[in-house]
Amino acid sequence: MTRKNIRITPDFKRVIPRFFNSGNERSLQIINKVVEMPEDAVCEVLGSVKKEFSCRYKDINEIFERHYSRISHLVPNGMTVTTERQHLLGAYFTMEYSLEAAALFNPSVVEAPDQSGLKPGEKRVIVSFRATGESHISSIEFREGVLDKDCNIHLEPPARFLTEGKLTGEKLNDKEHFAQQLSQLRLPEDIHVGILHQLTGEFTYSEIDIVLRTLLRGIKDPSDQQNMKQHVLELVDASYELHFPDYTGLSERVIFPVTFTEKNGIEDARFVKFVEEEGSCTYYATYTAYDGSFILPKLIKTCDFQHFEVSPLYGKGAVNKNLALFPKKINGKYAMLSRIDGVNNYIMFSDDLYEWENPILLQQPKYPWEFVQIGNAGSPLLTEKGWLIISHGVGPMRKYCLGAALFDLEDPTKELGRLQYPLLMPKEDERDGYVPNVVYSCGAMIHEGMVFIPYAVSDYASSFASVPLDKLLKALLKGG
Structure with missing residues (x-):
């Protein structure tokens, strides 16, 4: 691994005006x-x-x-x-909110839509970050830059001003259809009746969330209360759309929580450039929406990083954190990595991009540096030898390291090789931060024969590293 001599640190001056x-x-x-x-x-x-x-x-x-x-x-x-x-x-009734007051971390990187005006060997990229401010509320920020032929990144300075996206549409749910689905849950009669009594003919996710907060207070067991809330909310569409004005630059745009599902944070966006079967490209990002007690995996869709469509993910496999979409269909199906139990890596296949069932165990902690848990560090990377997955593992003293594994192209449930030792671990000047002893990534890319990896430094700042692809593949296939 070669670390780049770049450290992106939080800037307290990057503020947005919030309604007070x-x-x-x-x-x-x-x-x-x-x-x-x-x-x-x-x-x-x-x-x-x-x-x-x-x-x-x-x-x-x-x-x-x-x-x-x-x-x-x-x-x-x-x-x-x-x-x-x-x-x-x-x-x-206005207050300033410092988006990066606590941290700017957990980056991912994708090829930018516009590749004009570049020299041979260069590639324009978009890097996303998780920005965390007061009350530990997280949002998504962006930077644009260019990777040169030697896989060094040259980032453009961030813009002075920041702009929240305008909410242009929040999905309305039909009460009659919802009532039919709700009847299948076998809720306590008073809660079932109470929910339907307080809902209008068309309602939003935010409205039913408020209803549930009141009705479920009588459930004494917190786990029962949480499970009941999850089952009901899984029936509700929490989709919305955001649009940024034409005059805003990429680094001015911030995706800040706008709905109840994510009012306590938008966490760990894993962006990927998805190639459709006919050749067109769409950008997706999985992320974790958090409302203070309830986790909801969601998916962002965009073609231009100006207009964003946000929708929840459903199914038994769309739980917990760490979901990462493959960059193309495999045998006609979408494929997704997940970590439904908080410990192991899973893989799922689906005909529907938004519904995920039947997770298959893919990886378990194997080496001492990952005994606590293993997870992905972003979407898989397509290589001639197989699907390259950058992983993260947690070991003694809750130390996070990055690893790598290789999987069969046609059947990615088959592991072809796995690094015995970490690919990247916190060095001495990376150990201190909001969460000590952590290196973490939400998405890498391949450029000019190198694997380019943006990574978080102890949940506080961000940096970059690269490793030759051929050497990494050789080590993986040898079981290194």
């Missing part, structure tokens, strides 16, 4: 105080706020107007609210 919800009672108190202010005092305070913060955003007025609209219904009837007073109220 104080609750209706406190919000009314703030609104009444602002409404009672003389107009000259409103202009003075607003002017001071804009002077201090307008340089941090492309259009601070638009932000204040958007956040004012969310509390405008609380303004006393008949009250005329000037534009300046609306902006000031918007400012009181």
Whole structure:
């Protein structure tokens, strides 16, 4: 392995404006105080706020107007609210959120859609990161760069401003169809009736999530409560779409939690360039949505990294973390890696990209450095010798290392070779961070005969490494 002399560290200055919800009672108190202010005092305070913060955003007025609209219904009837007073109220209901305050880690890399204007041997790439801020809420950020002929990466400087995607559609569920499915769960009668009683004819995932939080409080056993919630929510479509404006650059775009399913974080996106059978390409990413108690595996779909479609994954195999999609169909079926039990690697095949059943045990911890658990470190890589899977293993002192294994092209349930020793382990200056003694990756790629691996440094920062593909394959086939 050759480590690149690059360390991507969190930047506290990368902030986004979030709606600051104080609750209706406190919000009314703030609104009444602002409404009672003389107009000259409103202009003075607003002017001071804009002077201090307008340089941090492309259009601070638009932000204040958007956040004012969310509390405008609380303004006393008949009250005329000037534009300046609306902006000031918007400012009181705005807070800055530092996306990378805790960490910028768990990267993945894919070939970018646009490969124009490059020199021979170069490839433009997109690197995704898990950014973690206050309250440990995670989101997805991007950087664009170029791999040169020697597999060194040259990243473009990140943009000054950040923009959240606009929610352009959240899936509505039909109550009548849902009621038919719900009847098959054999829930306690009071909960069954309570759910249907509180739902409208068409409802969103967010709405039923709120209903369940209230109804399930009576279930004393937390595990029973969790299982019941999971079974019900598996029947509900949590899909939505995000769109970023044309004027935004890639490094300005951040996918921040927008629905209840992921309000506590979007974790460990594993991006892959998927080649369809007719030759067209689509980008997918599996990730873990976390609402504070419930994990929901989800899938992102995009063709341009500007418009994103987000949908949940279903089935007995779509549980836990560590799902990674193969970059093409195998024998006419989609293929996915998973770790349904938190310990072993599994593989699944499906005709439906969003439904995964019948996981097959693929790998178990074999060597001391992976005795605690083994999992994938991103989507498999296609080589002439087989499917190359970069793995992660956990050993003594909860030390995370990266490994590698090779599987048959036509039947990837057959392991052809596996490294006995780690491919990459934390060196001394990589051991300290938010979670010590960890190297971790969410996706590598092959470029100019090299395996290029972005990796996290102790759940705090990110770096890069590469290894010659031919040497790695030779070691794998020899059982090294």
